[in-house]
Amino acid sequence: MTKAESLSKVSKELMLKEPFYGFFLLMLNKVWDSKRVPTACVSKNNINYQLTINPEFWESLVDKHQMGLLKHELLHIAFNHLTSTFPFSDKKLANIAFDLEINQFIDPTWLPEGGLTLDTYPELNLEAKQGSRYYYSKLLAAKQEKEKKGTSGCPNFDKHCDQMDNGEDPANHGTWEEFEDLPEAERKLIEKQVQRILGEVKEQTEKRQGNVPGEMVSKILIEVIEKAKFNWREYVRRFAGNSTKIYTKKVRRKENRRFSDNPGLKIKMRQHMLLAIDTSGSVSDAELKEFMNEIFHIYKQGVDVTIVQCDTQITSIKPYKGTLDLEVGGRGGTDFDPVLEYFNENLKKYTSLVYFTDGECSTDVKPRGPILWVLSERSYDNENLPGKVIKLEL
Secondary structure (H helix, E strand, C coil), X not given: CCHHHHHHHHHHHHHHHCHHHHHHHHCCEEEECCCCCCCEEEEXXXXXXXXXXXXXXXXXXXXXXXXXXXXXXXXXXXXXXXXCCCCCCCHHHHHHHHHHHHHHHCCHHHCCCCCCCHHHCHHHCCCCCCCHHHHHHHHHHHHHHHHHHCCCCCHHHHHHHHHHHCCCCCCCCHHHHHHCCCCHHHHHHHHHHHHHHHHHXXXXXXXXXXXXXXXXXXXXXXXXXXXXXXXXXXXXXXHCHHHCEEEEEEEEEXXXXXXXXXXXXXXXXXXXXXXXXXXXXXXXXXXXXXXXXXXXHHHCCCCEEEEEEECCCEEEEEEECCCCEEEECCCCCCCCHHHHHHHHHCXXXXXXXXXXXXXXXXXXXXXXCCEEEEECCCCCCXXXXXXXXXXXXX
């Protein structure tokens, strides 16, 4: 069997077992290269991605490991890892964090020997299903501990740190250097192209009665409402109080003083707030739950609430009625511009915008109405956001 026939066979197997990733793979250009990459990597093809595979490495794998390899690379693309390395100063450590994040969505029996999982570093007590930023921060702390004391307390991680010091990369993503220092405009084009493709893949999967995997569309559920980490009553009264909408309602029981045969008017003041949730891949499920807890407390202040979800594009705009669950889409890169542009175009509808995010992005769009940026408890500070910025802390 030739390498092309082998790839076709495994692709069909992936289509049968996990249709979403099978369709995704069909839309991806594949090339063979034994010189550029030792294993397999995602590489750049104009504003698209392509899969570059070392033929000798491919033929050394059994079928299920070949399938795991393909899904692994597809997850890197879907989670926009290649265009989101810029917040991380230690690129090799970020590569490990990216692998730890996505390998949790792959059947363990599909991972070849040496595949990085949470079990690779048991002593670090890493939590499951967290974003790459969480894993990066934990790994960075462990590396600093090793530099300080000579060991992180985790033998496998110490070994990988030594390999990195010697110029090796435990999570080899050789062709990713093509995506370093990309102009912002090109980075956004690539991310939007990925989102378009994922939208088509989702549509094709649903048409054929297939399931869209949970990592692409997840459901966040709050089991217990916790105390708010911010004084939303004070915010509603002061920060957004200058932009309250006035509603009028005809009331038969109240006589019109000027026209006795007409009903009176009841004047009611109420705010309609637009609450944006950053659903990019860098935002963990724990942070989304933190955001939803705060949104519930905002709703309890007696304001009308509309939730807009956005990663690199707006994926949902829906009214919120106090429910404790939220179906989350997106999970790609980060772009604040679509929400800010939507808010500016609808200033007559919304009294203010509250943007819940981990803050790992910037924007050149100037909001023309009141805006509050709410950073998660685990986020890094971002002083370059236009408007008032707070960080959720107990």
